[in-house]
Amino acid sequence: MIDVSSALDGLNQLFSSPVALLIIIPGILIGLLFGAIPGLQISMAMAIFLPVTLYMDFMQAMLFLTSIFTGGSFGGSIPAILMNIPGTSSSIATSFDGYPMTQKGEHNTALGIALGASCFGVIIGYGILFLLIGPISSLVIKVGPAEMAAVILWGITLIGTLSSGSLLKGIISGMIGLLIGTVGYSEAGVSRGTLDSVYLLDGIPAIPAMIGMFAASELFRLANTSFLVEDQSARHVSMGAIFAGFKKTITYPWIILRGSLVGVFIGSVPGVGSSIANLIAYMFTKKRDADSKSFGKGNPAGVVASESANSTSEAGSMATLLALGIPGGGATAVMLAAFAMHNITGGPQFIREEKDIVYAIIFANLGQAILLIGLGLLFIPLLANVVKVPMRYLVPSVLVMAVFGAFGLTGNMSGPITVMVFSLVGWLFKRFDYSVPAAVVGILLGGMAEDSLIYSYQISGGLWSYLFERPVTIVILCLIVLSLFGNKVSNWQQRSRSG
Amino acid sequence: MNKNRRSLNGHQLADLAVLIVLADLVIWYFMDARSASGHILNLILILPVTGLTLLLCLIQFIRQFLGHATDTGEVETVKSVLPVIGLFVTYTLTLPWLGFDVGTVLFMALFLWLHGERRLPWVLGYSLSFASLVSLFFTAMLPYPMPMLIFPS
Numbered sequence: 267m268i269d270v271s272s273a274l275d276g277l278n279q280l281f282s283s284p285v286a287l288l289i290i291i292p293g294i295l296i297g298l299l300f301g302a303i304p305g306l307q308i309s310m311a312m313a314i315f316l317p318v319t320l321y322m323d324f325m326q327a328m329l330f331l332t333s334i335f336t337g338g339s340f341g342g343s344i345p346a347i348l349m350n351i352p353g354t355s356s357s358i359a360t361s362f363d364g365y366p367m368t369q370k371g372e373h374n375t376a377l378g379i380a381l382g383a384s385c386f387g388v389i390i391g392y393g394i395l396f397l398l399i400g401p402i403s404s405l406v407i408k409v410g411p412a413e414m415a416a417v418i419l420w421g422i423t424l425i426g427t428l429s430s431g432s433l434l435k436g437i438i439s440g441m442i443g444l445l446i447g448t449v450g451y452s453e454a455g456v457s458r459g460t461l462d463s464v465y466l467l468d469g470i471p472a473i474p475a476m477i478g479m480f481a482a483s484e485l486f487r488l489a490n491t492s493f494l495v496e497d498q499s500a501r502h503v504s505m506g507a508i509f510a511g512f513k514k515t516i517t518y519p520w521i522i523l524r525g526s527l528v529g530v531f532i533g534s535v536p537g538v539g540s541s542i543a544n545l546i547a548y549m550f551t552k553k554r555d556a557d558s559k560s561f562g563k564g565n566p567a568g569v570v571a572s573e574s575a576n577s578t579s580e581a582g583s584m585a586t587l588l589a590l591g592i593p594g595g596g597a598t599a600v601m602l603a604a605f606a607m608h609n610i611t612g613g614p615q616f617i618r619e620e621k622d623i624v625y626a627i628i629f630a631n632l633g634q635a636i637l638l639i640g641l642g643l644l645f646i647p648l649l650a651n652v653v654k655v656p657m658r659y660l661v662p663s664v665l666v667m668a669v670f671g672a673f674g675l676t677g678n679m680s681g682p683i684t685v686m687v688f689s690l691v692g693w694l695f696k697r698f699d700y701s702v703p704a705a706v707v708g709i710l711l712g713g714m715a716e717d718s719l720i721y722s723y724q725i726s727g728g729l730w731s732y733l734f735e736r737p738v739t740i741v742i743l744c745l746i747v748l749s750l751f752g753n754k755v756s757n758w759q760q761r762s763r764s765g
Numbered sequence: 766m767n768k769n770r771r772s773l774n775g776h777q778l779a780d781l782a783v784l785i786v787l788a789d790l791v792i793w794y795f796m797d798a799r800s801a802s803g804h805i806l807n808l809i810l811i812l813p814v815t816g817l818t819l820l821l822c823l824i825q826f827i828r829q830f831l832g833h834a835t836d837t838g839e840v841e842t843v844k845s846v847l848p849v850i851g852l853f854v855t856y857t858l859t860l861p862w863l864g865f866d867v868g869t870v871l872f873m874a875l876f877l878w879l880h881g882e883r884r885l886p887w888v889l890g891y892s893l894s895f896a897s898l899v900s901l902f903f904t905a906m907l908p909y910p911m912p913m914l915i916f917p918s
Contacts, residue, residue: 455802458801489849659877694783716810719810720809
């Protein structure tokens, strides 16, 4: 499974020039900064800095871009924990317990835990990739559109059941999100729900909608409070507490391992992986925990599960990119552009002929995880000071950043207007206990779910029997049913045993 | 009828109204998509999701109407949030005319004033410096022009 001579060649390439290692540090810092500011995205950072890679050789370019990816994956958890605004869609589950920890004055511990889980997650994820890149890529190639549609539905069902007080409202939110995600031109060549606006022909901009829904649900409410953490004594930033949180991660080895495995395998599913992996890992951890009712109220295990999964999903999406040449999301799409800029085509041929580069990228990412520990510990205290900023200064500043970031994403006023409209929707959803995360995941993946169903229909010729030829799809559909009714069945069993 | 049924309070009535509006929007979207094309490729996701959503909305409506709705806990008063929402909506809609630079200064200054900051040097100093910094950063970073009134776009 491991080609030792290629691995040694990879190590040799990595250490042959100090430049390759030196560009990792600015890359991680850029990723941390962009991930930590709501409104800025990792893919945006990578796209902005993509032209810089023209002055690098291919391997240096990949190291620079993956270091932005690594820094950004963790950076997204910082606003999720401190402000309940996930910096990226892969940090949604981090906010479920991270933000309640902040409200309890445990923000230092939560940030330390998130850093620890992210770093250990990256190490485990790329370790798995080092050992299993061949088998993973052959597995991914078996994932067809039917499986992708099923995974998307599973993710939305999971998040709907997890993130709302009402199961029905959670699923309604996810379904409405799916419908919003299909607005614009369809495969049939007609436009739906555009209200004759040219801005909506390509659909509703998903990331500005996400920023609006998450930012609004908290920021409008927080505008009338004094500080993020009301208790003044709990507002201090403590390097010791951050480090203690980091060390505390080690006490959750099984949760990290489980989250990492989920992250690598779900993360390798193109387009869906990183948004769903953190939710699935969170759900597994919550269901297996003896104190499952404490989840959503500030249980550190929730942060560990989510962060270990989202950081390893980076390794999963890299496996798909390197082995198949398929980008798993915005960030890996930018990397694919870097492939093209250096006249390299990803895919089976690349992984066969350029194994040394693949191994060098894997080793470099293992190194990045270790560097992230140091840089994260230096950077977090600076960002954690946000709890000391009065809300009347913080709220308008974050709203302004969201508006500027949305303009940056779309290049016209459709971005800021989407933020504004969805901020109102998000506030209403939050107020009436609908699930904002479920709706957001629906919006992000609605178009992809529709495309997957269309491809399945075209491949199957409209025959339902096609489903029975896809055992993985059937397993995922069973998991959906289990996610919906598993709790009810186990409650019923417990009642009948005790009664 | 459920014997435990209670009369609905204002928040619960608003909750029902939101549910009805959501169901209406789902129906409108389905009708719009269907009028565009009834081809299976156009409705392959929209039709089943619309059906499922409306069914769930109906069940939820009955549950809420009978008083089985979940307790949403403490909710902030609308009155306290409306000024913030109004200011944010105005800020976003006036950006093409005021520009991101001037619009942001005004938004931040008004927000600070509305939320009790009465130290004028702080209000003006923070609004001006933050708006200038963010405007300059984004105009330097983005490859396309941003609407600006004072700074070069």
